[in-house]
Amino acid sequence: MDKRLNGQRVLVTQSDDYMGPATIELFQKEGAEIIADSSDLTQQGRCEELVSATGRIDILIANLASPNYSGIKATDLEDAQWQNTFEMMVHPLHRLSRAVLPQMIDREKGKIIVFGSATALRGLKTVTAYSAARAAQVGYVQSLGVEVAPHNIQVNLIAQNYVENPVYYPPELREKESFINSLKRQVPLGRLATAEEDAKFALFLASEDSDFFVGQAIPFSGGWVQR
Numbered sequence: 001m002d003k004r005l006n007g008q009r010v011l012v013t014q015s016d017d018y019m020g021p022a023t024i025e026l027f028q029k030e031g032a033e034i035i036a037d038s039s040d041l042t043q044q045g046r047c048e049e050l051v052s053a054t055g056r057i058d059i060l061i062a063n064l065a066s067p068n069y070s071g072i073k074a075t076d077l078e079d080a081q082w083q084n085t086f087e088m089m090v091h092p093l094h095r096l097s098r099a100v101l102p103q104m105i106d107r108e109k110g111k112i113i114v115f116g117s118a119t120a121l122r123g124l125k126t127v128t129a130y131s132a133a134r135a136a137q138v139g140y141v142q143s144l145g146v147e148v149a150p151h152n153i154q155v156n157l158i159a160q161n162y163v164e165n166p167v168y169y170p171p172e173l174r175e176k177e178s179f180i181n182s183l184k185r186q187v188p189l190g191r192l193a194t195a196e197e198d199a200k201f202a203l204f205l206a207s208e209d210s211d212f213f214v215g216q217a218i219p220f221s222g223g224w225v226q227r
Contacts, residue, residue, distance in 0.1 A: 003031030004207045010059040022195035028204045036106035047095035060113040064089045068130040110153040118221040138217040145215020146201035161221040188223030
């Protein structure tokens with residue numbers, strides 16, 4: 001049976017964190033050649049250096065995350081915390097895209113997939129810096145998506161929440177009755193998504209099956225956005 005990403009070269013950022021491992025595992029099974037990067041993309045020139053050193057990139061997986069500074073009121077949010085979310089999640093997205101797009105435009109083919117957050121689509125108190133940076137990612141993807149669509153390049157974002165992750169949802173938390181009850185209240189499906197489910201969505205967006213999806217921020221949150 002043909003693999004969906006046979007021969008495709010895929011750059012995955014923050015490869016050791018969040019959706020990096022699950023995406024790499026699934027994409028490799030589907031025939032992709034993975035370039036896994038875990039370097040600090042906030043460093044001046046690092047995004048451009050990474051793309052240059054990688055060579056051909058058919059699919060860019062922008063897996064970018066930062067501390068969410070949850071529980072801090074806007075009146076108490078420090079400039080450094082505000083700036084850090086943009087330094088880690090917004091500026092690298094632009095720099096990576098700017099560096100990789102010329103080669104994709106030359107080939108008239110390419111995919112950029114952003115692992116974003118559903119907090120950009122629904123108001124959530126005391127995460128103003130994180131929500132603002134995630135919303136900036138959405139605006140960037142929407143604009144860039146329509147800009148490069150004529151070159152047969154698809155740019156889309158997965159607006160996720162309530163996905164299994166040892167950082168946000170460690171095993172000891174998932175076992176607590178209070179957390180289980182909270183899931184039932186907050187998420188219409190009443191559960192977390194598995195990382196594999198999320199990676200399968202990214203696989204769809206990375207494949208030719210998604211060629212008509214342009215500049216979209218698609219909720220992946222078990223109905224949390226729709227509540």
